[in-house]
Structures are given as structure tokens and as C-alpha cells.
Amino acid sequence: MTAAPTSFLERIREDAKQRFSALGYPTTHDEDWRFTNVAPIARAKFEGRTGLPACPAELPPGVEISKLTEAPPDLLEAHLARYASFQNNAFVALNTANFHDGLFIRIAKGAVIEDPIELVFESSANGHPTIAHPRTLILAGPDSQATIIESYTGNGGHYFTNAVTEIVAGDHSVIDHYKLQTESAHAFHVATMQVQLGRDTNFRSHSLSFGGALVRNDVNAVLSQGCECTLNGLYLVAGEQHIDNHTTIDHAKPHAASHELYKGILAGRSSAVFNGKILVRKDAQKTDAKQTNKNLVLSEDAVINTKPELQILADDVRCTHGATIGQLDTEAIFYLQSRGIGLADARNLLIFAFARDIVDRIKVASLREQLEQILLEKLHGSRN
Amino acid sequence: MSLLEIKNLHASVAGREILKGIDLSIDAGEVHAIMGPNGSGKSTLAQVLSGRDLYQVTAGEVVYNGKDLLEMSPEDRAREGIFMAFQYPVEIPGVSNLYFLKAALNAIRKHQGLSDLDAMDFLALVKERMALMEMDQSLLNRAVNTGFSGGEKKRNEIFQMAVLEPKLAILDETDSGLDIDALKIVANGVNALRSPARAMIVVTHYQRLLNYIVPDFVHVLAEGRIVKSGGKELALELEESGYVGIEEVVASA
Numbered sequence: 001m002t003a004a005p006t007s008f009l010e011r012i013r014e015d016a017k018q019r020f021s022a023l024g025y026p027t028t029h030d031e032d033w034r035f036t037n038v039a040p041i042a043r044a045k046f047e048g049r050t051g052l053p054a055c056p057a058e059l060p061p062g063v064e065i066s067k068l069t070e071a072p073p074d075l076l077e078a079h080l081a082r083y084a085s086f087q088n089n090a091f092v093a094l095n096t097a098n099f100h101d102g103l104f105i106r107i108a109k110g111a112v113i114e115d116p117i118e119l120v121f122e123s124s125a126n127g128h129p130t131i132a133h134p135r136t137l138i139l140a141g142p143d144s145q146a147t148i149i150e151s152y153t154g155n156g157g158h159y160f161t162n163a164v165t166e167i168v169a170g171d172h173s174v175i176d177h178y179k180l181q182t183e184s185a186h187a188f189h190v191a192t193m194q195v196q197l198g199r200d201t202n203f204r205s206h207s208l209s210f211g212g213a214l215v216r217n218d219v220n221a222v223l224s225q226g227c228e229c230t231l232n233g234l235y236l237v238a239g240e241q242h243i244d245n246h247t248t249i250d251h252a253k254p255h256a257a258s259h260e261l262y263k264g265i266l267a268g269r270s271s272a273v274f275n276g277k278i279l280v281r282k283d284a285q286k287t288d289a290k291q292t293n294k295n296l297v298l299s300e301d302a303v304i305n306t307k308p309e310l311q312i313l314a315d316d317v318r319c320t321h322g323a324t325i326g327q328l329d330t331e332a333i334f335y336l337q338s339r340g341i342g343l344a345d346a347r348n349l350l351i352f353a354f355a356r357d358i359v360d361r362i363k364v365a366s367l368r369e370q371l372e373q374i375l376l377e378k379l380h381g382s383r384n
Numbered sequence: 385m386s387l388l389e390i391k392n393l394h395a396s397v398a399g400r401e402i403l404k405g406i407d408l409s410i411d412a413g414e415v416h417a418i419m420g421p422n423g424s425g426k427s428t429l430a431q432v433l434s435g436r437d438l439y440q441v442t443a444g445e446v447v448y449n450g451k452d453l454l455e456m457s458p459e460d461r462a463r464e465g466i467f468m469a470f471q472y473p474v475e476i477p478g479v480s481n482l483y484f485l486k487a488a489l490n491a492i493r494k495h496q497g498l499s500d501l502d503a504m505d506f507l508a509l510v511k512e513r514m515a516l517m518e519m520d521q522s523l524l525n526r527a528v529n530t531g532f533s534g535g536e537k538k539r540n541e542i543f544q545m546a547v548l549e550p551k552l553a554i555l556d557e558t559d560s561g562l563d564i565d566a567l568k569i570v571a572n573g574v575n576a577l578r579s580p581a582r583a584m585i586v587v588t589h590y591q592r593l594l595n596y597i598v599p600d601f602v603h604v605l606a607e608g609r610i611v612k613s614g615g616k617e618l619a620l621e622l623e624e625s626g627y628v629g630i631e632e633v634v635a636s637a
Contacts, residue, residue, distance in 0.1 A: 335474040335528075338434050339488035339544065340462035340495070349487065353478025353527075 008077045009069070016086045016096035023090040035273045035305045036216055036244040041188050046131035046160055052101060053134060054120040062111025063146070064104075068135060071104035080137050083166045084194035089218070091190045095133040095164040102135030105148070109141035109170070116147040116178075116364050123187065125157020134163040142170035142198065147364060148177050152191075153211070154184035163191040171198035171224075176206075178367060182374060183211035185239075192218040200226040206362060207233040207262075209243055210374055216244040223284075225253040233262035234358040234371075236378055237270035237302075244273040249291075251284040251317075260291040263358050265351060266302035277309040280317050287317040295325045296354045298347075348379050385450065387412045387583050388433075388552060393444035395432050402428040404608035405444070412551070413580040417594055417619060418587045420605035421627040426587045427471055429605070430556040433585075434468040435461050449551065462488075463495035465551030469541035469558050476528040481540070484528050485510065485547055492548060513546040517573045535566035542573040553577070554585045559593035571596030591623040 025042040026033040055065050068076065086093035107113060121134050140146060152161060161183065169175050183189045189212040197203050207217055221229050235243050249258045264272050274293045295304045308321040328350050336346035355375060362368045388410040395403040402425045410416055420426050432439050435458035446453040449464060490500045514521060517539050529537050538558055545553055559567055574597050586597055594616065602618040603610045612618065
């Protein structure tokens with residue numbers, strides 16, 4: 001191993017460490033964190049933890065996975081921490097300063113990868129609160145096509161997962177990304193995914209969030225000319241869970257389209273935040289952006305804060321946004337009951353129906369089945 | 385004993401009394417038409433029988449198949465064989481007609497101590513009953529009533545009834561909004577389901593439907609009471625004189 005990457009890593013780590021010292025943990029006085037109080041994370045004493053995620057043992061031709069520290073130094077220096085900025089995001093700074101190692105994934109130019117590449121990040125508390133800073137850099141070559149699944153899960157206890165993923169999608173690439181978050185009940189989960197899209201790329205993100213006590217997902221995409229970017233999201237929270245989804249779509253260049261649909265189901269005393277920012281820069285004429293956030297609130301004690309944030313600097317664009325907050329339709333419940341379907345089943349059927357269009361957009365059959373199972377278990381549990 | 389025995393039924397919505405003492409007895413195999421002007425309580429009666437909780441029963445009793453109907457949840461009423469064809473069928477986006485029907489049929493079968501119908505048998509049953517209603521099979525995979533025309537919704541109701549095979553069917557203004565062709569299809573479907581084991585209550589404002597579904601008895605409801613009962617000829621009489629005469633009867637009572 002050459003000395004170069006180590007020194008590059010040392011340099012960014014040091015920068016990030018200083019930046020985190022300056023920033024500190026955000027508070028609810030920060031606009032971006034207004035409804036998400038991270039004091040429980042700031043207060044907790046975590047013990048360090050290492051370990052790399054599980055990834056496929058056998059890789060198809062065209063895919064290369066290595067430890068970040070063993071990645072080609074020139075590529076590392078060219079891309080790592082170039083997109084996910086730690087200047088204004090304390091958690092990204094914390095991750096950059098502290099990640100022990102991470103994964104470097106490269107998809108070769110023109111490679112068409114049929115099977116999903118699944119990364120499983122499993123945390124365990126081992127009696128003490130632990131912390132992990134998963135770090136992933138994905139470079140998809142031009143004209144490549146791949147499906148990536150990041151799965152975050154845990155086997156109980158108090159722990160904090162602070163993940164950063166950077167994806168660079170080459171020109172004309174087609175990338176499907178799934179994030180399945182089923183952390184343990186007491187876990188904290190903060191994650192930033194920063195996506196840099198080349199010309200005419202087609203990128204689809206599906207953020208599926210069910211676990212954790214306190215969860216924050218940031219998904220940020222920067223679009224080039226002719227891109228098509230889809231951000232889908234589904235969250236189901238119950239009990240005292242809190243989930244915050246922040247997305248930013250940066251239309252930097254003309255003729256790009258973005259479609260965003262986030263759906264949330266809230267039960268018990270849970271709370272959720274959706275903040276969807278769309279930035280259409282001056283150059284980005286003919287932008288077509290559509291954002292929708294729909295929430296189904298199952299209890300009177302649940303709280304949702306939803307906010308579109310549109311900044312449009314170009315003048316020939318189409319941008320639409322809408323947010324809804326609703327309850328289960330009592331007429332529909334009665335209709336189902338009147339056909340012999342029990343009240344609990346009728347409610348679940350309608351909740352499934354609400355989530356249906358997100359579930360249907362998942363192209364990986366095994367993931368779709370897993371999701372249906374998770375929904376079923378979670379709905380069953382949330383009625384207690 | 386009658387299949388359905390309604391005694392002195394009073395029901396209110398939001399504190400306003402709509403049904404003011406209904407007495408009605410229905411035997412298996414009979415078709416009873418309930419007619420009456422708008423606001424007379426026809427639909428309220430249908431909804432109360434199916435268990436809609438918008439209505440409060442303030443007095444009276446309803447015995448169905450020897451059981452206290454008013455104590456039963458809507459789903460248990462359905463499982464015990466009551467089916468109401470809705471005046472306004474509800475759209476349920478995201479739930480396919482096929483999945484919905486299967487869930488309904490299996491819930492009813494479970495209640496009867498039967499196992500789930502296997503997929504092949506279920507599909508065969510569904511296709512046969514669809515043919516009866518002259519419905520396009522593509523409707524099976526569409527979401528329940530979502531984007532259906534008014535006629536398709538009403539046909540879908542009778543189709544569900546044909547699959548679920550109730551003991552007591554309540555048709556709440558199933559004719560409203562139907563053109564004559566759709567009306568004939570609906571009526572044919574209903575007639576095909578007439579049997580000595582099944583009773584029907586046909587709630588309608590117009591006599592027209594009763595040309596196609598010929599009732600055994602006709603009851604006229606006005607201001608929350610049955611003011612006149614008779615055979616099928618009563619419907620024709622109403623067709624000629626309208627409800628004006630009926631309202632006079634109520635006023636002078």
C-alpha cells in the first residue's frame with residue numbers, strides 16, 4: 001500500500017474533525033433540524049466500534065468491491081468527501097473524521113449488472129452503547145446499469161449508526177438504489193446519501209424506513225443535463241419513534257426531470273418530518289420537477305411536519321409540489337366490514353393500499369416480499 | 385320463524401329521529417320492495433340493518449336468523465349472511481377487486497368453519513359470476529370501484545353479492561343512475577340469485593326496477609314508518625298516483 005491514500009485520508013479526517021468541533025451537534029435552532037432534536041445522541045456515551053458491512057461473496061464481472069483504504073488512491077482522492085460536504089453537516093463531519101474503513105464499489109463502464117448488489121450493515125450493542133460510521137463510495141461508470149441495496153439493521157440495544165454514502169453515476173448510467181432501514185427499537189440512525197448524476201443518467205432511490213428510535217435520512221442529488229431522478233420513500237413509525245426525511249434535488253443543468261414521492265404512515269405517539277428542497281438553478285431551463293408527500297396518520301397523538309422548499313431561479317420550468325395528511329377513510333373501512341372483513345384486517349388492508357404504489361415501484365422481488373412482511377409485522381405490533 | 389323480524393325500530397342520526405317505529409317480517413325466499421319518497425328513511429333502514437355506526441338505534445329490536453342483529457358488528461352480520469349493495473359504492477384505491485373479494489369470501493368461509501377456497505376454485509367461481517353480470521374480467525385487477533362508471537359500480541355490487549351468496553340481500557337504490565340496459569343486467573343478476581333460501585330487500589324510489597325484479601311484497605315508507613303494505617300491484621298504484629296520496633295518509637294519521 002502506498003502512503004498517498006493514507007495521507008489523503010488523514011488530511012480529510014483532520015479537516016472534518018476540526019469542522020465537527022466548530023459545528024457541534026445541531027440543535028432545534030438550526031432550521032434544518034427544527035423538528036428533530038438530536039440531544040439524545042449528543043448526550044449519549046458511545047464506545048467505538050469497527051467492522052465492515054457484509055457484501056456479496058461472489059461478484060459478477062464488472063463489479064469491484066474493496067475496502068476504502070485499499071481503493072485506488074487517485075480515485076479516492078478524486079471522489080471521497082468531494083460530494084458529501086462536511087462543511088455544514090455535523091454528522092457528515094463526524095463520519096468523515098471517524099470512519100474506520102468503508103466500502104469502495106466500482107461498476108465498470110458499460111457493465112450491466114443484473115443481480116442487486118446488497119450491502120448489509122448490522123449493528124450490535126454488546127451491552128454498551130456503540131457507534132458506527134459506515135462510509136460507502138460508489139462509482140458507476142458511464143453506460144453502466146446496476147441495482148444497489150443498502151440494508152441497515154441491528155440486533156438490539158442502544159447504538160448509533162451514522163452513515164454516509166456517496167454515489168457518482170457516470171453519463172448515461174441507470175442506477176437503482178434501495179435503502180432498507182430496520183434498525184433496532186432503541187437505535188439512533190443518521191444517514192446522508194449524496195448523489196452526483198452525470199449527463200442523461202436515470203437514477204432511482206427508494207428509501208424504506210421502519211426501525212430506530214430517532215432517524216434522520218438526508219438524500220441529496222445533483223442533476224446534470226437530461227437526467228431523470230426519482231426519489232421514492234416510505235416510512236412507517238409507531239410508538240415513540242421519530243423519523244426525519246430531508247431531500248434536496250439540485251437541478252443544476254437544463255432538461256432534467258425529477259419525481260419525488262414520499263409516503264408516511266404514523267401510529268402511536270410517533271412523529272415524522274418531511275422536508276423536500278428543490279433547487280432549480282438559473283441554467284436549468286426546461287426542468288420538470290414534481291414532489292409529493294402523503295401521510296396517513298393513524299392516531300391522534302402522532303405528529304407530522306411536512307414542508308416543500310422550492311427555490312426556482314430559471315424561468316422556463318415546471319415545478320409542482322403537494323403534501324397531504326389524512327386518516328383512514330371510515331367509509332372504506334365500513335365497506336370492507338360490510339363484506340365480512342374484520343375491523344383490524346380492514347384497517348391493515350387500507351394501510352397496505354396506501355403504501356401500495358411505493359411497494360409496486362420496487363423492482364427487486366425479494367425486497368418487495370421482505371417489505372410486505374415488515375409492514376405486516378409492524379402493523380400487527382403497532383396496535384398494542 | 386322469520387329470517388328477519390324487525391319490531392318497533394327507531395333510529396336517529398345526529399340526534400334527529402329518522403326511523404320512527406318500523407315493523408317488518410321477512411321470510412326466506414321472499415323479495416320485499418321498500419319504496420318511499422326521498423327522506424322517508426329507506427336508506428337509513430338499509431344502513432341500520434348492515435350495521436353502519438352513523439345511526440343510533442334508540443328503540444326496538446331486530447332478530448335475524450334467531451340472533452340479535454343489533455348486537456353484531458358489521459363484519460359479523462356479513463359473515464352471518466347479510467349483504468348490502470351500496471347506494472354509493474366506495475372507491476378503494478390500492479386494493480384490487482380480486483384481492484378484496486378473496487379476503488371477503490374467505491372471512492365468511494372461516495366463520496362458517498370452512499377452509500380458504502383454493503386459488504383455482506376461487507378464480508373459476510369469480511369468472512362464472514362475472515359472466516352473469518356481463519362484466520369485463522379486466523375489472524378484477526382494477527382497484528375496488530376506483531375509476532368505475534356509475535353503472536360498473538352497481539354491477540360490481542351485484543357481482544360481489546353473487547360471489548358471497550348471502551342469505552339476506554339488501555339492495556339500496558341499486559337502480560339509481562342506471563340506464564335501461566344496465567338496469568336489465570343488474571336485474572338479471574339479481575333474479576338469477578333469487579332462491580327459496582335467500583331473502584331480498586329492494587329499496588327503491590322508482591317503480592321501474594320492480595318491472596324487472598318483481599317483488600312478493602311492497603311496503604311504502606313515509607316519515608320513518610311503513611304506511612302501506614301490499615303485493616306487487618301496490619308499486620303500480622304508486623307509479624300512477626305518486627307519493628302524494630301517501631303523504632296525505634301520513635298527514636291525516
